[in-house]
Amino acid sequence: MKKSAISCPFEKSRLEKGYGEMNDQDDPVVMVLRHKDVRKCAHNWKTFQSGAKPGRIVIPSEVNIRDVRQIPFEVDPPMHGEYRIILEKWFKRPLEESYENELRKQIEALVEVSMVKDSVEVINEFALVLQSRALTLLFNVPFSESETWISWGTHVFRSEETALDSYKANVLYDYIDRQIEKSIAQPGEDFYSKLLAAEVNGKKLTKKEIKGVVILTFAGGRDTVINAITNSIAYFAEHPESIERLRREPELIKFAIEELIRYFSPLTHMGRVVTEDTQICGRAIKADTRISLNWASANRDASVFENADEVVIDRKINPHVAFGFGTHNCLGATHARQIMKVLVQTLIDKVGAIDIFDYEENIENLGEFKRKVGYKNINVKFHKK
């Protein structure tokens, strides 16, 4: 098996039962595994709610380390839609030409620097840097802020190994408090100022609500983007023929991006809290327990995707759910897609071969299932074209 390959641990359960089970801090989760069931449950927000106790729909659960509600992620309709209205336009800015140009400058500069080095550890020296810098564009704050974000490392937003490490969460929370205060004192064109000026149902957002939006914007776009970038580098290192093909047929890049995101599915699953007794694929589910919508499994469902376990770089019809489905579909998807597009274009333009030296995989433990989501570290050499 290739180093860049990501296999699907859910296949057998998906075919045989349609669900999987795992425990998490004594609040077990029934994972929904089939494409159709995932879509159906994502659609049914009344029975499968997001607006539960803050932190509970996240797996591993964050109820013990967080009481701020993440917005709009942990809010159900109709209030959810009210928040989305004020956010959607901001999150579409990545489509503006000036945004894309800035992003291109950032990524080209990083790739140039990386090609000069004998060896690059992609997670920390490339993906984290790229992700942090790009996020300054989404926040519309000075580029220098990215230095602070990079200094936090990749662990600040995670609750697993460093479980209950409230010190790290506080670094982020205190930082956000300070930024909000700064923008109150001196309003500008940054994300915090926009949120401070925004109204929902004729009322200004509270500081706590703003914090809830900002935390989510930091957390939702961190590991997901880092894994998407790193996995892409690993994939292209082992598939020079795909780089060649995209170089010859750049019109395929848009398909390649969606296909890589389907294949990587950087967010494996997301929970919901069940509001009434129900069943999924014949398995009884009690009220006040949890299910998860397993995007990664749905994206390998062979009844929807031919050759589901392969990267088909020009896959034209690709109804993947890597960015979620329905109500809570990813707000950061436009930003993430632009990053992927510019990254692929820059690799095509500037980079020749990529050699992988050594690496350690990042494996998620989901009860009986073990899923590779990416790498803890991976050293490569970028060669010039």
Next chain:
Amino acid sequence: MAKITFITSDEQSITVEGNSGNVMELAVKNKIKGIDGNCGGVCSCATCHVHVLPEYWDKIGAPSELENDMLEFDENISDHSRLSCQIQVTDAIDGVVLKVAK
């Protein structure tokens, strides 16, 4: 050349022309409000959802099974829903009118 008319959610009617690609791409090129085409046309995002006016349904035709699946759980689905990225712009659909879904 095919002429295609979009009716946006604020009831504006805009007619555009094209002869290649898909309807989503044509709409995005012409900045039709409400058609975003986030996924680039691979049938994954449903931000290109349109309602075909019933009199033109035969010209456009029904969605494929996969497309139908993605529409199935959309909040605003109708009997004449299509994902416009899955409709090719050809002379065969000249004159159709599409209502942009909310």
